[in-house]
Amino acid sequence: MSRNFFGNLYWKIAATLLLLFVLVGCAYVFITADTVQKYFQEKNQRLNADLAAHVVQEVKPTYQQGKVDEASMDKIMHSMMAINPSIEVYLLDVDGNILNYVAPYKKIKLDKVALGPVHDFIETKGQQFIKGDDPRNPGVLKEFSAAPINEEDQLIGYVYVVLASEEYDIAAQDLIGNYIMRLGGKTMIITLLTALLIGLLAFWLITRYLNQIIKSVKRFKDGYLDERIPVKSSGELKTLAVTFNEMAEEIVSSMEKIKTAESLRRELVANVSHDLRTPLSVIHGYVETMLMKVESISSEQQKQYLEIILKSTERLKKLVGDLFELSRLEAHEITPKKEAFFITELVQDVSQKHKLIAENKNLTIVPVLNNNIPMVHADISLIERVLQNLMENAIKFSSDGGIITIETHNHGNNVEVKVTDTGRGISEDDIPLVFDRYYSLSASKDLKDHGSVSKSGVGLGLAIVKKILEIHNATIHLTSKLDKGSAFSFRLPVHQGY
Ligand SMILES: Nc1ncnc2c1ncn2[C@@H]1O[C@H](COP(=O)(O)OP(=O)(O)OP(=O)(O)O)[C@@H](O)[C@H]1O
Ligand SMILES: [Mg+2]
Structure with missing residues (x-):
């Protein structure tokens, strides 16, 4: 499935890429053709900018009853057209009306040529690319040359030469089309092939890595968890x-x-x-x-x-x-109901409660009572439970003659409570485990008792201790040495109003 997916993805990317390149190629050919055409038109206009002025100079159109002598113009225009079939020559009056023209085969369709471009052309002396009306094709603008006809300093009309006759256009279009198509075609094929090759290679590399990713994900899903x-x-x-x-x-x-x-x-x-x-x-x-x-x-x-x-x-x-x-x-x-209380009093209480059981096992409980211990801020019954569990353990895991010390120390903002015993201790490997729920080593041989009441536990005592201290934002510390004894300690915050 993944192979199919990536096979498809690869070909989809390849097809998109190809389409993109074809579109870019077409745009390139179109832009090139347009630019080349403009280049030719502008060049044509610049080259023939003086053409109309020459006509005026050569022919020197004469003024007859307020009109240009059309007959004299006719002759010269015909001969010019014969030499250069790419032009069409028009004679205009001062308003741009076409008086006479030489344009073969076809009738003209416009009676009048817009004079705006003509004036611009004369003003800039043909140095700026300007297009004007083509009387044979209304709506189409063509490059032209124009010159004023003056009679005794009086403007009597214009010679207007369309530089791209229809014949010229057809020939130019053919050539441009042909050349551009060949040039564009070649460029496009070369660009396309190169880009396509590089693109496909790049995409192949990317999809190859994606393929690898998919393979790994699939293997992981199939149960190879180290993949x-x-x-x-x-x-x-x-x-x-x-x-x-x-x-x-x-x-x-x-x-x-x-x-x-x-x-x-x-x-x-x-x-x-x-x-x-x-x-x-x-x-x-x-x-x-x-x-x-x-x-x-x-x-x-x-x-x-x-x-x-x-x-x-x-x-x-x-x-x-x-x-x-x-x-x-x-x-x-359970949320702790915190209050201020004297931890030393609680320590004494708990020691007292366990005194008898300890004595029965020939153990001594030594509460180290320090007078300068401030009140702490905690849940008294939950802390009592902590001390009880620690004390129970100390008794349970100590043997004849053992000493259990329970002491308090002032540490600035905290009071440390420590329960130390001289019991069997906990091995280094077991230290991190004893606070786990249900972790109990009490089933070991020396503690297994066959009496009516089992001394062993399920291993909940220290898990409860840890949890209670956790909800007080405190932690329990344990140091222990096998056969030497253990010390459990924790810290409680001093009551601030004290
Ligand atoms: N003071 C200690 N000295 C030696 N080992 C201890 C001491 N306190 C705890 N342990 C070890 O840690 C284990 C876990 O203690 P925890 O209090 O959680 O369980 P438990 O005492 O076995 O059972 P429970 O407390 O639920 O009755 C004990 O089984 C014991 O092996
Ligand atoms: Mg216990």
């Missing part, structure tokens, strides 16, 4: 090629993003269903046992079972809650 157009020309085609290549890069990277998102989504479904299934089956199992042994189990055991059930429901609640929160954050349904 790119070689950028070699300049101008519009280069822009086209570069733009296509950029577009192709964009498409490929978008496809990769979609693929990654898709695999993450699949992973989520697997993770979520696994994470939901575990506490659900725990609840199911213990409820079933309790029902079966309702009479035989001790109240001590009942309490233990109920506690396990409670923890499992808590886990379910957290999971569903996290998923819901993250999807709302990602859909921009």
Whole structure:
């Protein structure tokens, strides 16, 4: 199809070009013919400018009863016509009326010649190209020569010589036509051939590159995603090629993003269903046992079972809650309700809340309380969520004897909050990935627990942290070393009215 399209385009351009050249050629021939004709006419007039004056001088027309002696004129005019058949001689009175004339074969059709051009001619002594009436062809202007006839300083008429008689015109037309046609024809053929050759070659080169572009585009469409157009020309085609290549890069990277998102989504479904299934089956199992042994189990055991059930429901609640929160954050349904609050108080609160769980794991939480920390401007409950998630992680990924530090620092217009632990740390390769949604390394051997309540998560905690800070125009920083510990930090703006 593309070959057809470009085949057609090429021939269309070629035909247009040919037509254009033929038109230009015709215009050229026409203009040349017209110019040559004018050249001949002007030359003819200049050469014969004095002709009428000669006639007047030679003949010396005599004045008889206020009229020119027509008989004496007749003779000389006849002999002139015989020598030079290209002229027609007229005798005019002072008003331009034709008194006598020598024009063979045909009668004249005008009785009078316009005197305007005659006067102009006499005034400029024939040095300017002026055309006048042709008495044999009304409406047609011809080159002429004219001279006044004076009798004792009295103007009695004019001799008016049409320099291109009909016979002259026919002969000249023939010759001009013949010569011009030959000259024009030759020039046109040479110009046409050369221009056509160059034009066709140029268009062939352009369409060849276009063809290459089409081929690349088609290959890309057919699934060869690494296909790119070689950028070699300049101008519009280069822009086209570069733009296509950029577009192709964009498409490929978008496809990769979609693929990654898709695999993450699949992973989520697997993770979520696994994470939901575990506490659900725990609840199911213990409820079933309790029902079966309702009479035989001790109240001590009942309490233990109920506690396990409670923890499992808590886990379910957290999971569903996290998923819901993250999807709302990602859909921009949550906007921070910013207010001024003391971050140090919040830090203390969060430390206090996690103290017990930490102690159970033999971990120490050390809140570094700095007195000079100003109020910050942020959404207190969302920031609490951030600290909670960071604290949960620090506890979850630290082992016996670990220390968790939570500190605040004043940095001019910002307050930095930092949660440091001495836990298992994160490898360099994993650092950029931990904030991704559903990215969780918690399934690793050492953390897999077989108890009633799983310690592992689905990997939403840090994704939520990142999103919350994002809507506060803040970013989270992480430094970590495997087996040494991690430090998560972020900055919040100081409340300006403070
Ligand atoms: N303080 C930390 N020390 C070591 N590894 C960490 C720490 N915090 C996060 N990680 C790693 O980053 C991963 C992602 O953390 P995130 O909080 O997003 O998910 P999670 O804790 O596994 O699950 P969830 O928070 O949804 O319950 C964790 O699985 C863990 O491997
Ligand atoms: Mg977490």
